[in-house]
Amino acid sequence: MSLLYEGKAKRIFSTGENDVLRVEYKDEVTAGNGAKKDLIEGKGRLNNQITSHIFNYLKAKGGKSHFIEQISETEQLVQSVEIIPLEVVVRNIAAGSITKRLGFEKGHEFDEPLVEFFYKKDDLNDPLITEDHIKLLHLAEDNEINSLKEAAKDVNAVLVQLMDEMNLRLVDFKIEFGRTNDGQILLADEISPDTCRIWDKDSDTNFDKDVYREDRGSIIETYQTFLNKLEAL
Ligand code: TMP
Numbered sequence: 001m002s003l004l005y006e007g008k009a010k011r012i013f014s015t016g017e018n019d020v021l022r023v024e025y026k027d028e029v030t031a032g033n034g035a036k037k038d039l040i041e042g043k044g045r046l047n048n049q050i051t052s053h054i055f056n057y058l059k060a061k062g063g064k065s066h067f068i069e070q071i072s073e074t075e076q077l078v079q080s081v082e083i084i085p086l087e088v089v090v091r092n093i094a095a096g097s098i099t100k101r102l103g104f105e106k107g108h109e110f111d112e113p114l115v116e117f118f119y120k121k122d123d124l125n126d127p128l129i130t131e132d133h134i135k136l137l138h139l140a141e142d143n144e145i146n147s148l149k150e151a152a153k154d155v156n157a158v159l160v161q162l163m164d165e166m167n168l169r170l171v172d173f174k175i176e177f178g179r180t181n182d183g184q185i186l187l188a189d190e191i192s193p194d195t196c197r198i199w200d201k202d203s204d205t206n207f208d209k210d211v212y213r214e215d216r217g218s219i220i221e222t223y224q225t226f227l228n229k230l231e232a233l
Contacts, residue, residue, distance in 0.1 A: 008034065009047070009194060019080045019181065020068065025051075029194075031213040033125055038212075045073045046223040047192040052076055053230050054159070054191045061158045065187035066178060081178025081188050085120040086129075086139060088148055090156045091172040095197050095210075101128070113156050115149045120176075147185055148177055155187065163198060166229045168207065171197035193223050 001022065005012040008030045013022040025044035030037045048070065055067035068077040091114045094104035098116075119129045119137070129137075131145050140148065152175060163170040173196035176189035189195075198207040207226040212219045 009044075010190070015077065021078050021080050022071070023048075023076050023078055025074050025076075025190075029209075029212055029219065031209065033122060036213070040219060042220045043223070046220070046227055047190060047194055048074050048076060050192045050223065050227050050230065051190040053227070054162075057162060058155065058158055058187070063155060063158060063187065078188070079180065079186065081180055081186055083120075083176055083178045083188060084140060084148075084185075086134065086148070087118040087120055087126060087174045087176060088152045089116045089118060089172060089174050090114070090152050091116070092156070092160065093169065093171040093197075093199075095171050097128075113153055115152050117145075117148075118174075144185060151177070151185070151187065155191075159191075159196075162233075165233060167201045168229070169199045169201055171199055173197070193219075193226055198226065 001013045001015055003011060003013055004021070008028060009026055011024045011026060013024065015022050025048040027039050027041055027044045028037065029040050029043055052067065052070035055065050058065060059067070066078040066081050068079060070076045091098060092110060094108040094110070095106050098104055098114075099106050117129050117131070117134060118126045119133070119139075120126055134140050134145055135142065155175060156170070156173075159173065160170045173191065175187060175191060175195070177185050178188040179185055193208040196208055197210060200206065207222055207229075209219065211217050211222045
């Protein structure tokens with residue numbers, strides 16, 4: 001099975017089956033577009049298990065994604081899609097880049113979930129882009145942009161509820177979408193503590209990559225505790 005693509009956190013392989021790919025989650029951890037980088041044993045296993053759990057949960061709630069099944073501790077099978085080079089970020093509470101960009105206090109609760117688009121382009125440092133930019137770059141049509149926003153809000157609603165049951169607050173997260181051979185748009189990539197901000201409701205503990213970004217402890221312990229909470233539901 002040949003390696004088709006290697007990113008910062010995953011490797012993608014072909015399989016014998018048409019339109020089915022194998023994703024292997026790596027132990028590499030990066031932050032700030034690769035400015036901070038480490039190999040942390042066990043990270044790939046945890047993100048594969050957490051993403052598999054969350055995609056299965058979304059499926060049970062009627063949400064479609066590229067996810068087919070988890071096949072080992074670090075691997076899953078997914079449907080092949082062409083990734084749309086957009087990071088779709090949903091924010092419920094201000095944290096991270098929006099506090100610096102627009103001056104919101106960290107922890108400010110938004111009246112409505114906010115959807116933002118970032119252009120996935122490493123050499124430009126993944127800039128925030130407008131809907132007109134998306135059309136100008138021919139990344140998606142008007143109706144597709146609306147579908148992405150609605151799909152992102154639907155994922156948010158399901159995940160906010162899930163986290164609530166775990167006594168956690170879903171602050172924000174990033175998702176990606178892809179197009180299938182027949183032009184259908186599907187949720188893709190991963191949903192894990194690497195791609196979300198998740199805060200405990202009763203303490204200032206967080207269960208996400210900010211622990212690594214801000215050198216605040218072990219991400220293995222943090223992600224394992226999060227997985228235990230997920231599996232205990
Ligand atoms: P931000 O506050 O840095 O814009 O990030 C918002 C959310 O998106 C946060 O949960 C982290 C996630 N994210 C990624 O998963 N990958 C990225 O490349 C970026 C910029 C953010």
